[in-house]
Amino acid sequence: MTHINVLDPGASPLDYYGFELRRHREAAGLTQRQLGEIINYTGSLVGQIETARKLPTPEFSERVDAALGTGGLLSRLVGLVMRSQLPAWFQQVAELEARATEIYTFQMGMVHGLLQTDPYVRGTLGALDRTDLDDRTAVRLARQRIFEKEEPPVLWMVLSEAALYQEIGGPETMHGQLARLLAFESNPRINVQVLPFSVGAHAGLTGSFNLYRFESDPTIVYTESYGSGHPTANPHTVKDCSLRYDHLQAAALSLTDSAELIRRVMEERYGEQRDSDGDPVA
Incomplete structure (x- = not known):
């Protein structure tokens, strides 16, 4: 007899997802293999997700x-599952992202996670530890689904010019990442400004930070250190960081000039490399 792992649906969002997946599959009279054939996945993967050994994806x-x-049940649950897989200290931040109407971020050394591409995510998360990299990458990318909501948040990112030159994942990855930033040029809800080297000393020298604004709740400031995050609604901190952000935006290039700089770096630094005969280098 095949042993069936019995999940406690109250143990975690991942267990609850697996429990519901199995319940609905069995109610439909399908085996794991049969369901896998219908949705173009292996029956083994269906089984791993049902037993909470593998993360489901939105697709x-x-x-x-x-x-x-199921009326969209599992699609609604997958966001909760993904957030539950984030480090405990970061889960609150993911909830802030999901609830915020406006997100303002200043980034010193790399593109914010909400705008990262898959290869760029892998480059950042895998720099020191490549354990479970596929799952950790999927979890980070799942945060970007907030932009698919009926009323997505407005995002402003002031990005230090240094982040354009910090080569994460190699030239091809960087080319793709900068192209991703340029893809938002016509999207009024996602705005990218570059803080150029030429500004010298600026209001963000103490480090990266985020501001989360809500329909009715107080604004939250979030800063981060190794292995820990620090959200606060302290009015003095919020006022100070809001002023800093205003100065950073004022010192940054305009949206149009920022896009021109990003495009220039993408093409000149990370563009296709060719040999002396003009052929692409493998």
Whole structure:
């Protein structure tokens, strides 16, 4: 007899997801293999997700919802599952991102996670530890689903010019990442300004920080150190960081000039490399 792992649906969001997936599959009279064939995944993967040994993805959830007629249940659950897999100290930040109407971020050394590409995420997360890199990458990218909401937040990112030159993941990865930033040029809800080297000393020299603003709740300031995050609604801190951000935006290039600089760096520093005959270098 095949041993069936019995999940406690109250143990975690991942366990609850697996429990619901199995319940709806069995109610439809399908085996794991049969469901896998319908949604174009392996039966083994279905089993791993049902037993909370593998993270589901948004795409997997959407396909299962369509196949089993669950009314979007698993697609709604997958965001909660992904947030639960974040480090405990960061889970509150993901909740702030999900609730905020406006997000303002100043980044010193790299692109903010909400705008990172898959290869760039892998380059940052895998710099020291490549354990479970696929799952950790999926979890970070899942945070970007906040932009798919009916009323997505407005995001402003002031990015130090240094981040354009900090080569994470190699030239191809950087080319793709900068191209991703340029893809938002016509999106009024996602705005990128570059703080150029030429400004010299500036209001953000003490480090990166985020401001989260809400419909009715107080504004939250978030800063980060190794292995810990520090959200606060202290009015003095909020006032200080809001003023700092105003000065950073004023010192940064305009949206148009920022895009021109990003494009120039992308093409000149990370563009296709060619040999003396003009052929692409493998």
